[in-house]
Amino acid sequence: MKPKFAMYWASSCGGCEIAVLNTNEKILDVDANFDVAFWPVAMDAKYKDVEAMEDGSILLTLFNGGIRNDENEEIAKLLRKKSAILVAFGSCATEGCIPGLANLSPAREVVETAYHTVSTENPDNIYPQANYEMPEGVIHIPTMTSRVKTLEEVVDVDYYMPGCPPESHQIAAVLDLVIAVVKGEAELPPKGAVIGVGDSTVCDECDRKRDVKKVSEFTRAHLVGALDPELCLLEQGIPCNGPATRSGCNARCPEAGAQCIGCYGPAPGVVDYGARLISSFASVIDSNDPDEIERILDGIPDPAGQFYRFSLAGSLLKSSKSARNGKVLA
Amino acid sequence: MSEYIFYPGCSLESSAKSYHDSLNIVCEKVGITLNEIDDWNCCGATEYFGINLTPAYALITRNLALAAEKANGTNTVVAPCSACYLNLAKADYYMREQPKLGTQVNLALEAGGLSYKPGSLEIRHLLDVLIYDIGLDTIKSNVVRPLTGLRVAPYLGCMVPRPDYEKRWSDHEHPVELDLLLEALGAEVIDFPLKTHCCGGHMPHIGPETAYEMLHRLLTSADEHKADIMATVCPMCQMNVDAYQGETNQYFGTNHKMPIVFFTQLIGLAFGATPKELGFGSELVSAKKALAKIGTAPPKTKKTRKSKKKAGLPMPQPLPTGIRINEEEVIR
């Protein structure tokens, strides 16, 4: 009998699922070696079926998406109970990713934005109701948590696999590994390991020429006439997050002339991804004059977005002050 | 064609009309457009501060507020009168140095529906603009009637070179800008040691004797240096030296006949304008005799004590003026 495989999609865009399918024929190996127990995107399944399973009976669960509502959290806990190996799969699950940027505003504002802005057609001001009386009975819909949380904030996680989405070749490699383990041909990495990545940063995989760094202006690629195709983007004033971002993606973006935006998260051992970038970018500013420095920094109009685009929910501060209202709730 | 916001100041409307007329002619020649602040008010001269601080600064700043409103393209205010120049500059500077003053003044301006953000305008004197924006080359190129043979005493008075909050001038005691300008006109510029000393300010009205003493010092020194005429950048200096020369002579039993005119009148003359349109003749001590000397003597290279090299011990080289006009150091 084949070991069970599960994949779940919480607060995320679904790109991770596509990335898994992008492994092409490798997906057949999954089918060949696993019995897919639970994968809402791929096949119909009910939570109660999972609840019915024996604890730890699912060998491998790839959990993608962050925790934005009580349903996400409930299923996360359920799958934790039922899985032997729980992988935080993709940027959302590991560090909150783009949905995590919602942590810059209070949950209420998020709801407002969704249900009450010019772009919303909602004449009768209908808001989602936690419970709704229907002739068939009361309907419950998931309620939002105050902020987006990473998977590890709500359950114990075995492995982390960053990326938005994880590169298919990395997924393939991980699947191979697990299969090999199943066949008893390989060892699992130590618990808590980050898998499907390199052990350095994007620069390691980037072929661009680089010199000592002195930045006298931060700008945006589309504002620069012609970028030097050979030279390090940061040295050309493009705030490229490559230096601080975990390697493993083959430096796709910088190689293609677009700055790295950091979807692979921080390098090993790093406590706060954004802090690393703040420190390194500031360090190479080519001025000692406060006003001049401020002028140069104006080239980074949205620091929170620049440094925490993917990692806000997983950062030390996790959210903006307004998102926690500075209030202590019992 | 360079545009500036223009604050003429009260005296240019009356006692210093010749300054106004002549500077218009000169500015047109060198391609300066002056947009007068409309409905500007008096700057309070040196009098208002002594009566009541906050209104004094509010009074000045109303002009800056109006100027800032109409500032399109340029943010430079040009003031030809040195008292006005200083007061505008001072208000702008102190409102920055002492934010408390800034808030108070703006609270006052509110009452008139105005406001001014200190530092948003650049306040400069006409001489500064002519030297550093237009440049000596342009001035020279417009000279059609060199003032050769005319010995001029350059006289700036106090409030242009001092206190010089923005460090715009080459020196507080012996600035060279006016000298260079007048030389460019072909005039023979004397090294006037009292060029930034006081003309008596408001003293003629308060303690005349004090004023006479100061005027006496100026006139004596100018005479000693055989100046034909004094050229000034300040209406008050012009008024005091001109109008109270008679009384000074009476008081000391001297017989100074030193005409004093505005530097723009001399520029205009060199540019070929007629004495009449430049307002010559409005001075009380007539400049006729002086003007008659123009062209009489060939241009002399200016004699200063510096270049006076006798046998004996070598003199130290004077410091470079530190003034830079289109990127090159002008030594004098």
Place this chain on the structure above:
Amino acid sequence: MSQLTPPVHEIEDLTLLEEVAARTAGVSRLEMCIQCGTCGGSCPSADDMDHTPRQLFAMLRAGMREESLKSNTPWICVSCYHCVVRCPQNVHITDVMYTIKGMAVSSSMYESGTASEFSQTFVDMIENYGRSFEFGLATRHYLKHFPLRLPGMASMGIGLLTKQRMAIKPTRIKNMKQLTDILDRAKELGATHE
């Protein structure tokens, strides 16, 4: 620890020196005076002052309110700023002089009225017209203070008039109301601040 208690800002609690500092535009730096005499040495009208600026500052420090406000020194000051640019301690001397004038006027300490009244007349003109009005100023001021000088000055006056260098009629700015409102508000604020 005194140096740790933040400075008090209510004027009435302050000593004379601090009051002067508080009423001076910009930062007076009076407390920095080292009594070197550069100001007194530079002053073109020092001979007519009953105290040199340096002495005046010493008096302010000593809290000699009456003596310093009665002094003619600030009124003799011609605002030439020689002392200001030469002062090794960068004391804003000229502006302190204005402050003392102001305090003398508001406390009506300074007796010899000539100077203060000249300023007052000048200010009246401005408050009426928004512009200075030399003719009115001259006539009013001289009739009151130097009637004897008038004949001597007649020729000069006539000269100025004939050469159209003095208007007999004042010019008034258009938006006089705006200016008045501003000045009135400023006076209220000034009052609270003094």
Place this chain on the structure above:
Amino acid sequence: MTTKSNSHPQERIGVYVCHCGTNISAMVDVEDVAQWAADKLEHKGVVIARDYKFMCSSLGQELVEKDIHELKLTRVVVAACSPHLHEKTFRTACERAGLNPYLCELVSIREQVSWVHTDKVAATAKSKAVLSGGIERVLWHEPLDPMTVPIHPATLVVGGGIAGIQAALEIADAGHPVYLVERDASIGGHMAQFDKTFPTLDCAACILTPRMVEAGMHPNITLMTWAEVENVDGYVGNFDVTVRQKARKVITDLCTGCGICEEKCPKKVIDDVYEAGLGYRKAVYTPFPQAVPNFPVMDVENCIYFDTGKCKACEKFCPTEAIDFTQEDEIVEFPVGNIILATGYDLFDARRVSNYGYGHLENVFTSMEFERMNNASGPTDGEIVLRDGKTVPDSVGIIHCVGSRDMNYNNYCSTICCMQGLKFAHLVQERTGATVYNFYIDMRTAYKGYDEFYQKVLEEGTRFIRGKVAEVTDVARLPNEEGKLIIQAEDTLIGKQRRIPVDMVILSSGLEPRHDAKEVAKTFGISCSADGWYIEKHPKLDPVATMTEGVYIAGCVQGPKDIPSSVAQGAAAAARVIGKIQQKEMALEPVRASVLEDQCSGCRICNDLCPFNAILFHEDTMLSEINPALCQGCGTCVAACPAGAITGTGFSNEQVLAQIEGLLMDMSV
């Protein structure tokens, strides 16, 4: 994510809270703090927490050592005074007990708690917080071994003024090699320009020349004049020095110093250096008769041959064919163990005070001009005369504090100008009998024999006017002012403005840091104050050392001072260096940064951040590496590395983050 795993094995921590007599216990409930640590921080590994009257006493230290032995402590935290006082004490105690000294942490509850707070409850709470911070931190400490470096016996002394000469002689006499590098053609510095020295009025040349000659001939001193230090690499004990030996155009091995070349040279030039612009020299010249070495140098800018291709008079007449127009600069490299900077000062440029008229009014002179004029070997053969070269002045005004104690120029007091002004007053009186006026703000005549000198000058009838001079002018107001220089000042003692007509004005100008002080400081890796004076390690207790190990300062480079103090500092710096040399090797704090190779992506962000050039980049491996000997341990690169690939011993991320956690520990729990 990958977070700091609390993976250090259970450590055994000893906590010691000091009463410091009552210095701490008066404001902090030390028993409570110790008790609290024992109870609340047991889970962190605290096995013993004691409070003791004087931890730094031998008994206190033994207490620690005993516990280390008996309780098998693996970490020690002492809550007492500032680590700058007793860190070493307790580290040594640990070492004696066989525990690596760097496993001990000191937290300050005296300077930063008991002495500065007034509420005992709050102070006690804060003490607990900082203690808990220290405990969290010490868990992440690692055993470290101080690195020792050998000390090269040679010393570089930069600057051949009196301070440099003194330092060089002291070290050379102790038997160690010295390189004495001087930018000018001769050693001697400013002192060689003076005539008399205050307060004893002995002749500068008479006391200086012998020392110059001694330095020139000393077997242990390599004298390099007309030379400049271009670059310094390395670190204490092992500096590599690069010196540019400027081309003299004179072959020193052949030159006998006979002076014929100078005599025959047709080109006369104003000597702005030695003669302070008051006299002339030739295009090939020895700066002054007693110059050491006595070889001339050629001033290429002014040499007729270099200008027109003709002349060569010097070459023609040189009896030993020592002139070499083709001579080029030479680069000389050598290793030294220590460096003494004695590069001195520049004289304040009095022309900047335009109201004193120097450079404008003929008969205004600077102090250095007067020194030369007054010097028997000077341009006037010691005659005190006006600029015309003949008239002897009847009255002389001496102005103190020129360019000093003035926010428009220099804020500081140049310390020597008062005595200089008094010296001038005396000399003028003695040699011309002229009436002398001294204008001063405050008369500063501290130090031995100085005020006595003031008394002497008072006796001689010099007129003292207390007031900073406002201006010097030649614009006369009264007949008696005609043709004179008028010094205008307030006589602050009578409160009146005075105008004093004199024939001659002498400006007692202040001292300034060398115009290139900041660049030089960079070359030697030391720091200067905002004005440009070099900063000593401690203003009182370590006045000649700098923050950079192995680099010392002496003389005016550290701040304006007179000859006695300069000499004293020269000797003091030498003593420090000799001490170092005799240690043969020295230990360096093992606070260093290092790169984790597999984590370094070679992004090169750190490369330009190190002022000590300790970070090098390997193009081949695309990795950055840190030279531990050059690294001073500031940790800037550690903080900057975007990949977290640089670690710093002693101040690692883990240590600091843990300390922060500890500091903010919730006390209520």
Place this chain on the structure above:
Amino acid sequence: MTEKNDFEPTIVGFTCNWCSYRAADLAGIARIKYPPNVRLVRLMCSGRLDPTFVMKAFAEGADAVMITGCHPGECHYLEQNYKALRRYLLLRRTLVAMGIEAERLHLAWASAAEGIQLAREITEMVERVRTLGPLNWHLNGSQPEVVSEAAIELEEVAA
């Protein structure tokens, strides 16, 4: 308001081993008094200041953070305090973008001789933060709190 004024802020101060830490010692030796709200961390140089430390301090419940170093041009390591300055300016922008008042992060220069100045800086900082009120990052948002319409209404009332 009143509730704000009796609030005792907790401030973490990062000091340079060569200047500001010695200044703190000096303040002690001179027995200059200042409030006990600041807890100092000793670094070798303000250049060692890693923004992570600041984030950590806030996350762990500090109400404000103070960074101190040698005066510009006087750094013991020549110029590293300029790097601290650059980081401080960018860090402050980022924190502000995350809704933390700029006043909660303060950079002050203090030489080893400036005990009085440092003490004054600390006193003024404590006062500023007192009026800002608590930050309590360590308390909020850590435990899941449900935002229902009820909660929304509550907030609206509060707002």
